[in-house]
Amino acid sequence: MSAGAEKISVTVSEKVVLNDLVTRFQFKRTDGDSFPAFSGGAHTVIEMTDGDMTRLNPYSLMSNPLLPDVYEISIRRDEDGRGGSKFMHDKVNVGDEMVLSYPVNLFSLDLRARKQLMIAGGIGITPFIAQIKQMSLLGGNFELHYSVRTKSLGSYVDELMDQHPNNVHIYHDDQEERIELEQLLSGQPLGTHVYVCGPKGMIDWVRSTAQSLGWPESSIHFEEFLAPQSGKPFSATLSKSNVTVEVGEHESLLEAIERAGVDAPYLCRGGACGQCETRVLEHDGEIKHHDHWLEDEERACGDKIMPCVSRFEGKTLVLDR
Amino acid sequence: MTDFEFPPSIDSRPVYGKLETRPGHAHLFIADAEGAAAILDFAAANADIMANSHIIYIPKDCGEKYVAQLEALNASQLYVGPSYPAAMSRINHVLATAHMGIQLYLAGTEGLMSETRTTATNAGVSLDSIQLEHRGSLSRRMQCVHCKGITENVITDPYVCSHCGLNLFVRDHYSERLGVFQGVRVDAEDHGNVPDAVELYK
């Protein structure tokens, strides 16, 4: 039984370029069955085989969670990234076969909420699209505030405004339209939960503003997929497997471990879920923690690392794998 | 801080701390009897929020002991009421019109704090917006697991259910949802054999 969630073989059934940055992909199951239904906010991990390199990237599902004949994701092209989004944009086409993971949800709606207040920036709109589809079928009170760079880069703005004119507010950066966040967070009824998905700066802004206005932590939800950062190459010794891996500049420690044929646990691959937590048996150098999972004391102690996003600089790193 | 050191217990048993400063636009204090002292201690270090504070106080046996001092805090609203049931309509109204960002501070007996917390969570307040500081009586709010009736101010173990009359032993198992500890028939395995009542924590 290998790491990660259950896998599904799929065929690309649609590829639609939405604008200069974003392309939508639609998948059908290769065996013709329907997909598992899922909960809005869930993501799938796509296996991308690019020559001799396998990448595994998480993307939010934006298709209708309750009507799972197809799965859909939207990917924003990232020129400075490690190549996953470019690979999808440039090399994946209709008819191609790929592998998706079963949905995993680390950004679910709190169904007790009397009102769901959604704040999206750019491609961060995708999980909310699935959640809004779900709420449209099942009922529920939501309000979306969506910040886009320009009208042409405003993915899905037209559909959202069409279908939910009273619940959707759009802000165009290039027209100096800004979310009046303090005002927005100051008059909400009890039982409102706020959700933010977008660039790190936006997430930090919403979280800190909400906290300073007295919103309890349990009512503030955010999702940020950390793309593993590139960095200086380094070596890591896997003590149980008796092998030393050389982690390249553009691959993560987890990917290097997998490349060496060692089966390491993972789930979200974005530093958030804790599943890949690995014990550091020995190190001489500095662990570069890039995750959301470990506590500060755990980071300082140096006996744990999250290989999906974190790196190392120094002479020796020995892991319990 | 409460004078009483509660003995260590099971994970469902509430543990009380000291009221702490928190950001927020509105602050609601609800206390009974000696709980007023907790509000006064807190206000001494947080005078700046009194202008956005609503204090609801039920003195019970404390009578006038703390009232003048509470008045001197110059909270934007202060209510001194004869009983918790009498205060209920006011509390419900405040909660029904409250916004996200309100902070709740409960102080006094476990019974008052439990019942108020349940009222607040039913009105949509999150558990992590509510702080509790114990002061005064050690009596408990108990629910009979058999008839579901709630008996207030229980200070002995076993005690008699005020609804169905069974003799119940006092468990530390506590429901945040209902705001009660659980009482179970003490002579279930030997009907009629009821131990003498002993005061709690003695």
Next chain:
Amino acid sequence: MTIQFNDETFKDDYTFKNSKEALARFPFPFHEDSYMYSVNLEPHVTTRSGSVFEKGFDVDEHYVSEMRDRAEVLAQDPLRSQSLPHMTLAGWDFLELVMENKAKDYPDLFELHKDGSTWRWINKPLGIDDTFTFLDDTTLPYGPLEYIGRQTQGDHVLLDQREDNLWADAGIVTTQADWSLDFDIGMNFNQWHAPVPLAAELGIFKRALKFLMNIQLGAPARRLNWTMTVNPLLDTSPENYAEWGIQKTDMNVDTVGAKQHLRVELQTLWRLPRSNALVFPIRCYLASFEDIATVPKWGRRLHRVVRDIPDELATYKGFIDNKPLMLDFLSKFDDGLPTSDGIWPDIETEPPLQK
């Protein structure tokens, strides 16, 4: 597959009996000659054809009678089935899970026909043939959890996952080992386990919670739990404690073999798709001491487990007072011979009782 369903009672005259087949597949919970808590979770995959681990939701000869007992308990105390309002979606997820599993695993007994969101469910053993609209509770006689819970052996608790914890926010609970749904509903994992002695110090719950929160769609888990019950009584609730508590004192050396039962819970845990909740079915199997003793390995092992169990556990599991009587009976079946590892009866290889 044809199952011969018993017509039996789990209270009053207690006509419950295990057939030879039922006893052979009884999930004896002890894999070694002593017992201590552990996070004994494993993947819930098909294991051993014919065993209780073969199907997702096991149906046995007690099915019809257990469901009748459930209906009687619910009539007497409807608070045994509750769902906090936000858990209705999870209830639908669970209804789908049970219907799909049973229709697949017992096609002679259950059928599920879907036409878009119009579903037709046929439950032959219970004589049910209902058509309803999936996700529309106005088309079912009860909420979805209660509807399917009245047709599925075991108690079922729905756990909402939020704030780094699991919350027991819905359940149908009529075969519980002495806990109250009405009291515990709304509690989180740490709170509802609070009364269990020793386990928290061992870090059991911390590890278990982490594991449970990471359970994914399509990858359910399971474990066995156990306790003791006098008489084959399913409804051992705190609410009715006075009625069954007194039965514990009504055993003697001649009746202990037939009255004392080992009560085993097969607990499974499944991730639910639309709600992202977990469902926690707790399936109860009973076997009398005298029946268990007919399996030589089990007779030896059960004696040793009961003999060496810490008093705290025996007290928590409610049998400390009857322990001497139980040991009196069980010692007759322990000849001191070694026992094989694992829970299976191993009839072919374990020697008969030497005395």
